[in-house]
Amino acid sequence: MKMNDKSLAINEGRPVSKEIIPIHKPYLDEEDFQAIDKTARSTFISGNGPQCMQFERELGEYLGMKHVLFTNSCTTALDLVFKAKNFPAGSEVIVPNFTYTSTALGPLLNNLKIRLCDVYEDNGNINPEKIEALINKKTVAIVPVDYAGNPADMDIINEIAKKHNLFVVQDAAQSIGAVYKGRKVGTYADVTCFSFHGTKNITTGEGGALVTNDDELVDRAIFIREKGTNKQSFLIDNKNRGFYEYVTIGSSFVQSNILGALGCTQLKKTDWITAERTRIAKFYYENLKDLPNIKFNRVTDSAVPNWHIFGILVPPEHRYWIMDALRAEGVMANVHYTPLHRNKFYMGLATDEEMQGSMKYFNQLLRLPIYPSLTHEEMEKVVEATRKVMQALL
Ligand SMILES: Cc1ncc(COP(=O)(O)O)c(C=O)c1O
Numbered sequence: 001m002k003m004n005d006k007s008l009a010i011n012e013g014r015p016v017s018k019e020i021i022p023i024h025k026p027y028l029d030e031e032d033f034q035a036i037d038k039t040a041r042s043t044f045i046s047g048n049g050p051q052c053m054q055f056e057r058e059l060g061e062y063l064g065m066k067h068v069l070f071t072n073s074c075t076t077a078l079d080l081v082f083k084a085k086n087f088p089a090g091s092e093v094i095v096p097n098f099t100y101t102s103t104a105l106g107p108l109l110n111n112l113k114i115r116l117c118d119v120y121e122d123n124g125n126i127n128p129e130k131i132e133a134l135i136n137k138k139t140v141a142i143v144p145v146d147y148a149g150n151p152a153d154m155d156i157i158n159e160i161a162k163k164h165n166l167f168v169v170q171d172a173a174q175s176i177g178a179v180y181k182g183r184k185v186g187t188y189a190d191v192t193c194f195s196f197h198g199t200k201n202i203t204t205g206e207g208g209a210l211v212t213n214d215d216e217l218v219d220r221a222i223f224i225r226e227k228g229t230n231k232q233s234f235l236i237d238n239k240n241r242g243f244y245e246y247v248t249i250g251s252s253f254v255q256s257n258i259l260g261a262l263g264c265t266q267l268k269k270t271d272w273i274t275a276e277r278t279r280i281a282k283f284y285y286e287n288l289k290d291l292p293n294i295k296f297n298r299v300t301d302s303a304v305p306n307w308h309i310f311g312i313l314v315p316p317e318h319r320y321w322i323m324d325a326l327r328a329e330g331v332m333a334n335v336h337y338t339p340l341h342r343n344k345f346y347m348g349l350a351t352d353e354e355m356q357g358s359m360k361y362f363n364q365l366l367r368l369p370i371y372p373s374l375t376h377e378e379m380e381k382v383v384e385a386t387r388k389v390m391q392a393l394l
Pocket of ligand 1: 195207
C-alpha cells in the first residue's frame, strides 16, 4: 500500500470508523452527578465550602501530604505558589521548553524571568543535563513538568536544586496517580500543582490543587487565594461572628463547593482510571509495536505513568499527513504543545538550535485517544486505522 492508495479514507476510501473517536473524554458516572446535584441543592454553592475542604483532606490523605489547597485551575495554583513565595523581582525560574504556557505564567505573572530548558527528544520531559548551564546567581526555582503523566526525573532534579539552593515546583497538571520510585507524584517537590481540567484523568471541569508540606507557604497562600482576606478562619471556626479582614493583596482562586463535591467522587476513582488507561496503553503497545515506523514515549526509569496521554513517535516528514489520514479514518489523532520558543509570546527566548530535543520531540509526536470509556471495539479501530495508515508509508 502507498500514500495514494485508494483504500485510505484520506483518498476517499472507506473509513475504519464511521463515528469519530474523540481524543479525550472525561469519566463521569452516576455518583458524580448525584454529588453535584446534592451539593447544588444544599445551596452552599460558593467558594471554599465544606465539600472543598473534604476534597482537600482526602487528596492530602491519598498523597500522604500535609496541605492541599483546591484552586480554580492548575494555572492559578502555579500563580499562587509564586505569589506566596514572593521572590525578588527579576529572579529567574527554569522552565521546560516543551510545556503548556501555564508553567511559565506562574513565574511571569509575579515579575520573575523564565529561562527555557530543553527536553528529552524521546519523552518531552525536562533534560536534567541541561539545567545546570542555566543556573546563575538570580536563579530561584525549577518547574519540571510530567509530560503525558510520565514523571520527570525528580531525584536528579531535586539533587541539582539542593546543590544550588533552588525551590522546586512540580507541574503535575497531567500526572495525578502516577508513581515515581515507589511514591506518588505529589510527594517529591517543595510544591506540586495538579490540574482537574475536563481533559485530565480526574476532573472538576476546571480546577487545580497546590500540594505541599510547607506550613509557612500555605499560611500565606490561604489569604492570597481568597482575595487577600482571612475568610478561611471564619469559615472554619466562625469565632469572629462573621467578620473577616483584608490582610494582604490577593486574588480569587477558590473553587465552588459544587466542584469540591465532584472532586471527592472523582478522587475515589483515580486508581481505577489509571488502571483502565494502563490497560488501553498496553493494548496499543502490543498491537502496534511491530510497526517499524512507530516508536513510543520512553517511560522514566522507576516510574509508573498514569497514561494521561498515549503518544506515538512517527516520521516527522509525514506527521501532519499521518494525523490527517487518521482523522479521515475516524480517529481523532492530535499533535501537542508547540515548544514555547516557537510561540509568538516566547519567541526570542531560545533558538531551534538550542532547543533541539524539544523540536525533535514535537515534530514526531502524535497522540491517540485514551480514556476509560473507550470501548474494546473503539480500541481495535484505533489500532486498525493506525496500522492501515502507517503501513501506507512502508
Ligand atoms: C503541563 C501543564 N501545566 C498546566 C496546565 C494548565 O492547567 P489548567 O487548565 O488546570 O490551568 C496544563 C493544561 O493542560 C498543562 O498541560
